[in-house]
Every structure is written in C-alpha cells, then in structure tokens.
Amino acid sequence: MIKLVKCNLAGLPIVEDNHACKYPDDLVAQARHLYDQGMMLKAISAELGPCFQTIHDWVKSRRRKPPVRVIARRVRSESFVTDHQSSQKHISYQLVILDLIN
Numbered sequence: 001m002i003k004l005v006k007c008n009l010a011g012l013p014i015v016e017d018n019h020a021c022k023y024p025d026d027l028v029a030q031a032r033h034l035y036d037q038g039m040m041l042k043a044i045s046a047e048l049g050p051c052f053q054t055i056h057d058w059v060k061s062r063r064r065k066p067p068v069r070v071i072a073r074r075v076r077s078e079s080f081v082t083d084h085q086s087s088q089k090h091i092s093y094q095l096v097i098l099d100l101i102n
Contacts, residue, residue: 003075006067014067023050028058035059 005017012018016025027048034044041059045052057063 001075002072005071005073007069007071008065009068011069011071015064023054025064028064031055031058 005013006015007017008014015021027050031044031048031050034047035041035055041055042052045055048055054063
C-alpha cells in the first residue's frame with residue numbers, strides 16, 4: 001500500500017502526517033477563515049478550543065506552513081502485519097513524487 005505524505009523541504013512529515021500533530025487541518029482552516037472574517041483571536045480560541053497562542057501562530061503562519069513536497073511511502077497493510085507478526089524486519093521505502101516549489 002502506498003501513502004502520500006506532505007513534507008517540508010528537509011523531507012520531514014508536516015501537518016496531519018506528522019506523528020505529533022494535535023489538531024486536524026480542518027480546524028486550522030476554520031480558525032484562519034474566522035480570523036479573515038474579522039473575529040478576534042480570543043473569541044476563536046473560546047469557540048474552537050485550542051489556546052490563544054496556538055490560534056495566533058496558525059493565523060500568522062508561524063505554524064502549519066503549507067507543504068512544499070509530497071513523498072510516497074510504502075506502508076504495510078493490516079493483513080500483512082497480522083499474517084507476519086513473527087517477522088521483526090521493518091523495511092522503509094521512500095520516493096519523492098512531487099516538489100511543490102517552483
């Protein structure tokens with residue numbers, strides 16, 4: 001099975017593809033939309049849940065910058081893992097598919 005992963009210039013996973021991601025991209029887009037409509041940051045924070053500083057960083061693009069490349073990674077399917085649980089080998093394949101920078 002192939003999974004497309006959004007990455008930064010260094011090839012590290014970002015946004016929802018990063019394992020440490022706490023909030024979905026939909027929530028970030030909603031916060032940015034509310035800010036563009038003129039809503040105050042504290043009101044957005046109260047309505048959506050994340051703290052004021054997190055909302056501020058999203059809106060000012062200090063966090064959640066858009067991806068610059070997409071990488072295809074081969075991942076094992078659920079059936080393969082259950083069929084081969086005794087195997088301890090982990091093979092990782094990477095292939096850069098698309099650079100989004102001109």
